Amino acid sequence: MSYTAAVDHLYALGQELAPSTPSTPRRKFDLAHMRVLAAALGDPQTAFPSVLIAGTNGKGSTAATLSSILTAAGYRTGLYTSPHLVRVNERIQIDGQQIPDEDFARLYFQVDETARHLVESGDLPYPPSFFEVLTAVGFLYFAGESETQSEKTPVDIVILEVGLGGRLDATNIVEPLLSILTDIALDHQDYLGNTIAEITREKAGILRPNGTLITLPQHPEANQAIGEAAATLNLRAINAAGYIPTNVPGHTAGVPQHPADTAGQEARSLPANRYIVTLDGETLEVNSPLPGHHQQRNIALAIAAAAELRNSKGYKLAKITPESNQIGYNITNAQIEAGIRNTQWPGRLELFTFPEGPQLLLDVAHNPAGAWTLRAAIAQLPDTRPRTLLFSCLRDKDLKEMGQILFPLFDASSTDPERRRDHIVFAPIDNPRAAHIEDLLAAAHALDIPAHAAPHLAAAFAQARAVTPPEGLIIATGSVYLVGEIRRLAGEL
Incomplete structure (x- = not known):
């Protein structure tokens, strides 16, 4: 069936957060349902390593920056984000390229048909939601289900942005190499809780026992909830604050402005994020196209994640092919600089x-x-x-x-x-x-x-x-x- 038919059918599912009515009560999130759907599709989420990012604000910018870094390092990198600005294909990308319409349509109807059989057999109580379907389509595409490939080859890594919360989000069925928590604030209280502590605990649901967390100091309630979760899970926490520059009056984030910087600022109306940090004893020049002082925190998280992914211990997960990532990812400082410089995250x-x-x-x-x-x-x-x-x-x-x-x-x-x-x-x-x-x-x-x-x-x-x-x-x-x-x-x- 056509791409237009797939998109129309997708939107007919309705949005998870649409107001509840007597005929369409609010959906209850349950990861077990997403696992049933994924299993019927062959568990595509086990075919690739992933990084999972949750938070209230900044998770999309962090995901886009980290994805761009990995692409610059030569890895086929999947990026899954939400929501989209114009076309739904924006949510599913490999190396900055959106999923082709023909792949989207074919995979959408594959997921839809599988879900229909699961509902008919009683394995699912009702059809999967808009976001669950899209997540399954993304997993299949990243696992190598594409008409443009001569053989099924999964991507090297996928950066996954959590849609809502974390604990019950459809993306949370993966076993991530890293979990990243961006800044947390009040939002979606009807679903996540009425305090920052409650919301943080929901978002901390992406953390794994003995895993690795990358985050930044933030609201005291969030810090405490993250610390409690980290202690319970015996995980290793990495503070990305060392990659945030110290601002100096008369400079852009601690770096003297050049004439080119000043001209660019006049055209863009906002100062550029151009500054220098130190990574593993070497200078790393940040020159991001994403303006705004707040982006320095998101860039710092992406740098910390890239530094961790290139660790010498490597990664070997039981659910991923044994030869995958045994020596970590080979990412140089120059490639981190290039990835930051080439980041695309509109709006x-x-x-x-x-x-x-x-x-x-x-x-x-x-x-x-x-x-x-x-x-x-x-x-x-x-x-x-x-x-x-x-x-x-x-x-x-x-x-x-x-x-x-x-x-x-x-x-x-x-x-x-x-x-x-x-x-x-x-x-x-x-x-x-x-x-x-x-x-x-x-x-x-x-x-x-x-x-x-x-x-x-x-x-x-x-x-x-x-x-x-x-x-x-x-x-x-x-x-x-x-x-x-x-x-x-x-x-x-």
Whole structure:
């Protein structure tokens, strides 16, 4: 069957986090169901080594950076991320190339048919979810099930981004070489818990007895929960803080700026992440295309993971072919530098410049922690520049707190004369979890901040471009779904 049919069939499954209704109650996550599906498919997740990454924010950036490093080192590297911005194929990649449409369609219907037989036989109580199906498709593709290959050859390693939580996430049926925990904050409380400690314990479900954890010091509650899990599992914990630079006034992350850096910053509006760290006694120059001070933490995690993967002890897992990774991965400092430099991860402080009109900055800040990160980036922009916020979010996010963080930066009624040419435009997004326009407007009005709404996303983008002066900046944020659609519209200009 066709790729279009596969995608339509996939979306008909519905999203795991869609609001519960009497006819479609909220799905209960159970790893046993994912294991049953994987077993019926031949347990493809045992065909390759993997790294598993969980966290609230930064896990996608960390995964993309680490994947790029391994590709630069010459390894066929799988990357599994979620959600996607424009096309579902973005979630499943090898060496930066998305899964081809024909492979996606063939593997999707293979998984779907297998699942149907399992439900009919009573081995599964109900069909697998959207994310479970996609995860199974990814596992098959990484195991070598591709029409473009003459023989079935698994990739050398796969970097897996956890979709939600960790303990019960569909990706968590692998036996990872490393487990990475990025920054943890409040999000998805309905599923993961109401405190950072509870959420951390769910995400720490990706850790393994006697395994290896890579993380960074963060919120005290998260630190304590991670420490307790580490002690219980007798695992080895690696602190990546040594790969975060010390900032020096007048420099970019501790490195004197060059004229080329300054020119690039003017064009990009945000300082580049260019600095030097030390790895195994040697200098390593970081020059990342991902702007924002927060990315230094994600880059540090990727560097620490690359350094651990190249350890001299190597890796030999019972469930993976005996000859795999017995001497570790051969990754040089130069290859780490190249991988960081070549990282591609769109929608994260991504700047679009057009021949005419204002620039466009896209960022998928979709929770309060992400909003604070975006606010810190906005603080690095010239105050004199007029700007427009193009915003929407999902209704299960903390709209009130996100509004309190971001909306005052675009308050045209402020006493600050620099803000009088600013605007806020709200846009509806096509998602069953989307916040209602009335709620978005109410959040702005509660802060006495003027805001406008558009009937649909394309109209909102057009309105934002119309009200923003040519020298101004449009900042689109609040939801991955909004950023993905705006990115598609921007590509058509």
